[in-house]
């Protein structure tokens with residue numbers, strides 16, 4: 032379980048982007064963060080991942096305060112995996128090499144076994160194992176990015192717009208991949224998304240952010256079926 036408690040953070044000392052952000056994700060939940068451009072969704076993920084330090088408030092993971100820990104410590108010792116929105120695979124490296132990067136500090140035997148597991152989970156990785164990531168489609172690259180972050184078996188996975196730039200059909204394949212790993216490995220997933228309705232369909236709960244704070248929260252199915260919420264926050268489309 033992760034608890035974000037009244038977190039204030041930003042890129043410079045003068046400007047707060049997160050202005051007292053409070054939210055949580057329970058074990059093995061898929062929680063989606065929605066909201067308009069610039070409201071702080073990516074900044075929140077970067078703060079949880081350790082790229083930014085909270086000026087105020089705390090981030091608690093499994094009961095431990097991880098607020099001030101740097102990125103590498105969070106990946107290696109706290110079980111936090113992060114898939115950024117762009118540049119999330121190494122195009123010139125093969126699928127195998129990308130996965131090796133994700134598991135670089137695992138003992139070699141463990142890394143090999145983990146790669147095999149992930150190739151079972153996502154057969155496209157096995158198919159393209161020795162091909163460069165550059166030869167993969169957008170959806171395949173997204174699945175590779177997901178698998179790379181999964182190499183060290185994180186308990187918490189942070190996904191920044193996994194559907195960015197994907198067609199509606201491919202988007203659903205990537206969302207299926209996310210749902211599958213939650214089911215198989217009980218990983219907690221905190222995901223930023225612009226495709227609100229599609230993301231809510233695979234989510235347990237969601238938070239709608241506005242100007243650095245939480246404007247609204249609820250169960251995904253309740254948010255989807257509330258016409259006022261749909262109109263105000265989710266683009267007004269029917270569920």
Ligand SMILES: Nc1ncnc2c1ncn2[C@@H]1O[C@H](COP(=O)(O)OP(=O)(O)OP(=O)(O)O)[C@@H](O)[C@H]1O
Nearest residue numbers: 042043048066067068069070071072073074075223
């Ligand atoms: N590296 C940075 N340095 C300074 N300001 C930044 C940086 N990255 C983002 N910001 C600013 O922080 C604010 C929040 O940006 P953020 O990327 O978190 O928004 P977002 O909700 O993820 O938006 P989007 O949906 O467009 O990705 C914006 O005003 C943005 O200009």
